[in-house]
Amino acid sequence: TSSTAKSYNITLLPGDGIGPEVISVAKNVLNLAGSIEGIEFKFNEMPMGGAALDLTGVPLPEETLTAAKQSDAVLLGAIGGYKWDKNEKHLKPETGLLHLRQGLKVFANLRPASVLPQLVDASTLKKEVAEGVDLMVVRELTGGIYFGKPRGFGTDENGQKIGFNTEVYAEYEIDRIARIAFETARKRSGKLCSVDKANVLEASMLWRERVTAISAEYPDVELSHMYVDNAAMQLVRNPKQFDTIVTNNIFGDILSDEASMITGSIGMLPSASLGASGPGLFEPIHGSAPDIAGQDKANPLATILSAAMLLKYGLGEVKAAERIELAVLDTLNEGFRTGDIHSAGNKLVGCEEMGEQVLKSVDTKT
Ligand code: ATP
Numbered sequence: 001t002s003s004t005a006k007s008y009n010i011t012l013l014p015g016d017g018i019g020p021e022v023i024s025v026a027k028n029v030l031n032l033a034g035s036i037e038g039i040e041f042k043f044n045e046m047p048m049g050g051a052a053l054d055l056t057g058v059p060l061p062e063e064t065l066t067a068a069k070q071s072d073a074v075l076l077g078a079i080g081g082y083k084w085d086k087n088e089k090h091l092k093p094e095t096g097l098l099h100l101r102q103g104l105k106v107f108a109n110l111r112p113a114s115v116l117p118q119l120v121d122a123s124t125l126k127k128e129v130a131e132g133v134d135l136m137v138v139r140e141l142t143g144g145i146y147f148g149k150p151r152g153f154g155t156d157e158n159g160q161k162i163g164f165n166t167e168v169y170a171e172y173e174i175d176r177i178a179r180i181a182f183e184t185a186r187k188r189s190g191k192l193c194s195v196d197k198a199n200v201l202e203a204s205m206l207w208r209e210r211v212t213a214i215s216a217e218y219p220d221v222e223l224s225h226m227y228v229d230n231a232a233m234q235l236v237r238n239p240k241q242f243d244t245i246v247t248n249n250i251f252g253d254i255l256s257d258e259a260s261m262i263t264g265s266i267g268m269l270p271s272a273s274l275g276a277s278g279p280g281l282f283e284p285i286h287g288s289a290p291d292i293a294g295q296d297k298a299n300p301l302a303t304i305l306s307a308a309m310l311l312k313y314g315l316g317e318v319k320a321a322e323r324i325e326l327a328v329l330d331t332l333n334e335g336f337r338t339g340d341i342h343s344a345g346n347k348l349v350g351c352e353e354m355g356e357q358v359l360k361s362v363d364t365k366t
């Protein structure tokens, strides 16, 4: 326990579906882990997504964005649901999330994928391949082919309709994501693999050139490069060879989903979105799961682990983060499982009970 009490402002965006259930649990876990480590949290709960649409007519109210920007970190539950699926684009919950990311200027998306020893059976891969996997995909989030111009539809010289997009990266965009990736690798095992298609694409050639240049600032991190087609193959052949992976927007989109399927546990996976300065955005990778909302069935561990990422990557409170991570492992060791990860011989519990068990472990493991 530290002697000087630190205080942080956290914006909570529970959102829709199971969002409020998992956020409520994660908030309690943050509070307890913080208090043990001499950290105080001031929580500010704001409407977002479909909940905000029903309340205010927009998916991201001005007050919510302002509160998020002024806080030290943002913890989001999940957004969306059948109810708003037919809305016009600017009135969709998902559009609110896009605007939140833009407003917070977060350009790096961190997605860990680890196969916990207690959940090896959930993996889509063979036990020998899955066991011990512990990797992190750092995806560039605001550049590349999803945003590059020119884009659109047209007609070619034969009168055929065409669709086109442009892969563009500026040096500064690569440099800043590279720095976040090297910092991340440094907090982990010190190994970074940069994934590109530098044998074919100019944007990838620049990517490789800049990542290599930035590596001079991080002599303690071991850098390697891999082509994306090979990386996609290696991820299922031998995922244990990876620690931290950094890649562009579209490759990261694909590889992070591939990596999460290795673990096979959607209710377990957290994520972080970081910018150069300002608050980061932390959220589980799963959606609002409307099929189980309001039934106390949701797995809160992805959100609890997102809270741990908030502490580690958002606030630099590594000890409190590790306390939470250990409590999650401890709870799984004791056999507690929600429906999504349940198998014979374990204790089936609901969202609230799982939260209580994690709280107990946070408290007793010192
Ligand atoms: P989105 O489009 O918002 O990403 P989705 O419809 O693609 O959402 P999810 O909402 O993540 O996907 O749900 C997919 C399935 O996984 C559903 O059957 C849901 O019940 C289940 N699921 C998702 N998250 C959890 C969780 N935390 N605990 C238990 N089950 C979950």
Ligand code: MG
Binding pocket: 080, 287
């Ligand atoms: Mg959906």
